Structures are given as structure tokens and as C-alpha cells.
Amino acid sequence: MxxxxxxxxxxxxxxxxxxxxxxxxxxxxxxxxxxxxxxxxxxxxxxxxxxxxxxxxxxxxxxxxxxxxxxxxxxxxxxxxxxxxxxxxxxxDFGDARLRETADAAPDTEARHYAGVTDLLIHLHRQPAMPGLRVHALEQWLGEVSLFSDWYCPTLELDVDRDGFFAAWEQVLAPVSADGFPPVTVLRDYHAENIMLVPERDGIAHYGLLDFQDALIGHPAYDLASVLEDARRDVSPAVEAAMLDRYIEKTGANEAFRTAYWVLAAQRNTRILGVFVRLWKRDGKDGYRKFQPRMWGLLERDLAHPALVPVRQWFDANVPPEKRAAAWQ
The missing domain is CATH 3.30.200.20 (Phosphorylase Kinase; domain 1)
Incomplete structure (x- = not known):
């Protein structure tokens, strides 16, 4: 509780x-x-x-x-x-001005703020990865999506093909794990409720960071997907596309980064669907259920990417529409 x-x-x-x-x-x-x-x-x-x-x-x-x-x-x-x-x-104390409420109250500032938090990631990824952190790669990614099969599916009484689930995920995640991008410090919970606006500071220092104690060493696309496909606030698709382009242009990343972005976004969103059920069923925190329709909207958009065909086919075969967003509305 x-x-x-x-x-x-x-x-x-x-x-x-x-x-x-x-x-x-x-x-x-x-x-x-x-x-x-x-x-x-x-x-x-x-x-x-x-x-x-x-x-x-x-x-x-x-x-x-x-x-x-x-x-x-x-x-x-x-x-x-x-x-x-x-x-x-x-x-x-960074005060009360979080990115979430600030952007919601003034939608015309959304693109500017998300450019700032994208540039913050670019700066972070130019630093050597923090030593001593756990690795976040293929084995860990597969372990994380198991939260969906272990918590979401039993709670919604879904009898699913577990072997096929992991086989599909390994098929789409293995190329990302081998795409050659140097590992970086991954904050892991980089989203609008963990980013504060610190008005007396300039540039990337304007954005104060919270809730980073679970930082890992992993793929540079992960935190970008975390902040642009936010479980708690809707980021406009135009801003998401512009920030993905901004990151690629400023870092010189190739198109493999764009594929990694959509695959890791889908991986993260699948994990979160399971996490939010676990928070409800195990920990008595039922407030997280309200985010599930947004999570399904994000995941279904991710699954439209060609790199995710095996995972999309598994979801189509195992999770009917009434057990997705409709189950939480």
C-alpha cells in the first residue's frame, strides 16, 4: 500500500x-x-x-x-x-515549476522546452558514460517486457503465447543492441514530471533533473523515447518528430537511430503497461491505471513501424482490442 x-x-x-x-x-x-x-x-x-x-x-x-x-x-x-x-x-529545492504543468499551461512553449530537454540529452550523451552503472541492453530489455506477460496478461485474464512473445521481442531488439551506437548514461525515468524549470539558470542548466537514481548504461535512444513518449502527458506528434530530427541532426546519428527510437519506445511502453498493473495489484497504487489508455495509444503507434512487425503480429494474435485501451476507459 x-x-x-x-x-x-x-x-x-x-x-x-x-x-x-x-x-x-x-x-x-x-x-x-x-x-x-x-x-x-x-x-x-x-x-x-x-x-x-x-x-x-x-x-x-x-x-x-x-x-x-x-x-x-x-x-x-x-x-x-x-x-x-x-x-x-x-x-x-527546485521549486514547483515542472515541465509537465508548464507546457500544459502554455502550449506555445512546448516545442521550445522540448528542444531544451533534447539538447540536455545531447550534452549528456557527449560525456563518457558514468562508471559503475548496470548495463541496460538486450538481456535487460527482454527481462523488462516480461512485466507485461507476468502482470498485465494474468490480470486481464489473457491466455497468451509467452514463448512467441519473447521470440518476437528478441527478433526486433537484437538488431538494436548491435547497431553500434556507443553506450551512454541513461537516466531511465526522463519525463516531464521529473524535469523542473530552474529560472535563475540558463541553457541546459535551466532544466533541473529528478528521480535519476536508477540510471543505467545503455542506448542513447532510450531517454529520448522516454521524454517524447511520456506516460503522463501527451507530447504533440509534431514536436516528437521535430525532436527526433533535432537529435539526429545535432549528433550526426544515422537512420539506425530512428529505428532504435521506435523499437525502444515500444519496449518501454510495453514494460510500463506491466509496471502500472503491478503498482495497482501489488502495491495498492491504483492511480496509475488512468495512464493505461495513453500507454496503449503510444504503443500501437510504435508498433506501426516496419521494424516492429513481429511484435505487432504477436499483439494482434494475443491481445484483442477489448483488452487494450478499452479495458481501462
Whole structure:
């Protein structure tokens, strides 16, 4: 079940030990994990308290990736205080201006903001991949799509051809894994709710990054697909096409990158369909069900790409229309 938004009992002592003893602690957000966030308001200053309780969570990856990103010219929160044994971090507060709400409120800014976050990825991909991260490649991609067969299909009482499912995915993913693009740091949850607008900064630093503790080393198309095929907000197809073109033109990538984009978008969206069912059935977080129609819309568009014919044929044979978006509406 989702954890209640009550600060842990040891939070006041942690804050007092680091000079924030007079601060208010207000609920800010939970997420799909066990992590919770609180806004800490002191006299003339504010910060964010991250509660990442062990044994479910470990804040060390967040600290390591944040410090690496900051060292490479990107805007991740500064770590103001830490208690790693209890899973508590006090981090820089980027405010409330998320990309999602900003772009929704002013649609005429969408293309400009998505150009900025595309350029951020281009900058990130020009850096050497962060050392020590897990690899995200063919074996992992196949493991991730199993969330669809393991959670989505049983929940909707679908009797599917599991062997054919994995065979189809391997057929379309294997060429992407061998397409020759150098591996890069993959933030993995790069989307409009994890990108903040930091107005006092310029250029790519204008976009503050959150929720990157699961970073991996993988294909450069993955995070671009993540932000342009967003599970939580509709990115206009024209902006998606323009940003894919922008990335290819600015990096000199060949057309194999475009194929990788559609294949990895389909892989990611299939995984998320399963993840959202697991969050509902296992963790009691039923709010994620509302995103399923959007996920199906994205996946069905991805499956129209010629590189995905084997996977599209499997879905056509195994998942009827009434078990897709219609099941969630």
C-alpha cells in the first residue's frame, strides 16, 4: 500500500543536527517507489527532505548520480545533508515549476522546452558514460517486457503465447543492441514530471533533473523515447518528430537511430503497461491505471513501424482490442 505522507519520527532530529531545527516539514510528493518527499521550510530558505527508507530503498545511488551529473554540467539537486543509514537526504529545492504543468499551461512553449530537454540529452550523451552503472541492453530489455506477460496478461485474464512473445521481442531488439551506437548514461525515468524549470539558470542548466537514481548504461535512444513518449502527458506528434530530427541532426546519428527510437519506445511502453498493473495489484497504487489508455495509444503507434512487425503480429494474435485501451476507459 502507498505510504502515508507523515515524516519519519527521526526527521526532526536529522534536520536539527544539520541546522534546520526550526523548519516546518510539509508533505510534497510520493512516487512509484517507497520514496517520499517533504518540503522543509526554514527562515528565508527551503529544501526538500527525501525519505528513502531501508531496506526498501537506498539513497546512495541518488547521491552518486546527482554528484556525477553536477560534475558534468547538468542541474541535479545539491546534497545539503545526509543520513545514509536511515535513508534520509536533505536536497536542494527546485521549486514547483515542472515541465509537465508548464507546457500544459502554455502550449506555445512546448516545442521550445522540448528542444531544451533534447539538447540536455545531447550534452549528456557527449560525456563518457558514468562508471559503475548496470548495463541496460538486450538481456535487460527482454527481462523488462516480461512485466507485461507476468502482470498485465494474468490480470486481464489473457491466455497468451509467452514463448512467441519473447521470440518476437528478441527478433526486433537484437538488431538494436548491435547497431553500434556507443553506450551512454541513461537516466531511465526522463519525463516531464521529473524535469523542473530552474529560472535563475540558463541553457541546459535551466532544466533541473529528478528521480535519476536508477540510471543505467545503455542506448542513447532510450531517454529520448522516454521524454517524447511520456506516460503522463501527451507530447504533440509534431514536436516528437521535430525532436527526433533535432537529435539526429545535432549528433550526426544515422537512420539506425530512428529505428532504435521506435523499437525502444515500444519496449518501454510495453514494460510500463506491466509496471502500472503491478503498482495497482501489488502495491495498492491504483492511480496509475488512468495512464493505461495513453500507454496503449503510444504503443500501437510504435508498433506501426516496419521494424516492429513481429511484435505487432504477436499483439494482434494475443491481445484483442477489448483488452487494450478499452479495458481501462
Amino acid at each position: 502507498a505510504a502515508p505522507m507523515i515524516p519519519p519520527a527521526h526527521a526532526p532530529a536529522f534536520l536539527a543536527a544539520h541546522g534546520w531545527g526550526d523548519a516546518q516539514i510539509l508533505p510534497l510528493a510520493g512516487d512509484a517507489s517507497f520514496r517520499r518527499y517533504f518540503r522543509v521550510i526554514g527562515t528565508g530558505r527551503q529544501a526538500v527532505l527525501m525519505d528513502a527508507p531501508p531496506p526498501h530503498e537506498d539513497p546512495r545511488p541518488f547521491v552518486a548520480v546527482a554528484e556525477w551529473l553536477r560534475a558534468h554540467g547538468l542541474t541535479a539537486p545539491a546534497i545539503l545533508a545526509r543520513d545514509l543509514e536511515r535513508g534520509m537526504l536533505l536536497i536542494e
